[in-house]
Amino acid sequence: MYATMTYTGGVHKHYEMEELIEDLGGFILQKNKAQVDISITIAVPEEDIDKIQQKAKELLGDVEISPLASTEIAVIAPTLAHQHLPHASCDIAEYLRRYGTKTNMIGLARGAGKGISQISKREKDIAEEHDLAVFTLGSFSDCIRTKKFLFEDLDIPVIVTGSPTDLTAEELSCEAYVPGFGRIPYRLKRGENIRALRNLAETAEDLIKKQRELLEEDPLIVSPVIVKIMLEREIPEIAEIVAPMPIVSQLDGVRVKLPYDEYHEKIANVEVEGYRLGDVADIKQSKVFDGSTLIKIYPESSII
Structure with a gap:
């Protein structure tokens, strides 16, 4: 290991x-x-x-x-409006990066308001390309309970943050609830804010650890770390990508910032530990970034 x-x-x-x-x-x-x-x-x-x-x-x-290294976390706010961004959500994303993870911020198109909030199929697909999702919600218990449909059927672990202390993960149908946030119109620099951020990071570490333990029960055919290294060696165009982190490692795969239509066959033909990558991984168009390719590695149990 x-x-x-x-x-x-x-x-x-x-x-x-x-x-x-x-x-x-x-x-x-x-x-x-x-x-x-x-x-x-x-x-x-x-x-x-x-x-x-x-x-x-x-x-x-x-x-x-760095317990969160080689992971990718989505920090999801109800909207891109000023009451949800950039304060608490940005500080959460930045703080988690200190623990080695790659964070992406997502603002839902219609997440605000108990009557009109919703999450689209595309937004769900984007969230599920990550290892973990953190939903940064507001300051009222009833509002947060009403919005649990935004995340209760996501196929990845979910952490919900908010201001109330009377909520539980069970009633929100998520893996964890971390209080101490909510609609905060200032940077998270006070003592209670730092303690809440530390609690959030520790909660994320616990969930990622559980996912790693599940992967150990049915290991991946090849390691995402090895896949990343071989892609960098075999595809020289990766070195020419000017975007930060051309390849993002995840628990069960990698995301490559190369156009799927142009490079998926070349990626599939890369040899990793004696395997053709296309034979041991699902290679598809990523919805997080236009022009990116998502690689999800199969577990050993998939070998017939």
């Missing part, structure tokens, strides 16, 4: 960390440079965590476990 970690330190001699990761049979999932600092999200064998920690100490950097 691989452990996902984030190394932060100076640009000077960071290549020594990259060389160690390669020597240990690990992978670099993401690398961000900011002037003289660098942040590297990595995946290494669990038995080699101490070696990474020792090298980080030698380079005067920091390394910590």
Whole structure:
């Protein structure tokens, strides 16, 4: 099993960390440079965590476990109006990124109001392309209860946030409810806000951990991390993508920011650990980004 970690330190001699990761049979999932600092999200064998920690100490950097790395989370607000964005929803999305995940913000076309709120089929499909969804709702218990139809039949785990403390996950038909948010017209910087954000991150970690445990019972034929690396090696056009994170890793697949119509056959023919990728994964048009390709890897039980 691989452990996902984030190394932060100076640009000077960071290549020594990259060389160690390669020597240990690990992978670099993401690398961000900011002037003289660098942040590297990595995946290494669990038995080699101490070696990474020792090298980080030698380079005067920091390394910590990133339990949400190689996941993609949707942060969904009822609307794009000012009462729902950009305060609480943006801060939630940004805070979760600190734990290694990739977040996408979604505003429903008609989510506001108890009488007219709704979620379309396309919006559901977009949400279900993620590993987890966080619905950022409002300040009134009755309103939140009324809107549970927005997420109760989604085929992914759902966390609901709101201001009331008298709600439960059971009555909302979701995996978890985290209070302490709601319609907040300011940045989440106060003590109670930080505690609520930390609670939300821990709840997300627990749900992702449960999903990983389920995957261990019926493992994927090939690892999404390996698929990501092989795609980068075999398809040179990926290196030319100017968008951030050309390939996004998920629990059971990857999203590639290449047009499906033009590249799906080339992607399908990539060889991963002795398999043709098209034979061990469902390759389809992504609805999250126009011109992207979604790859969902089959579990071992699908092999006949």
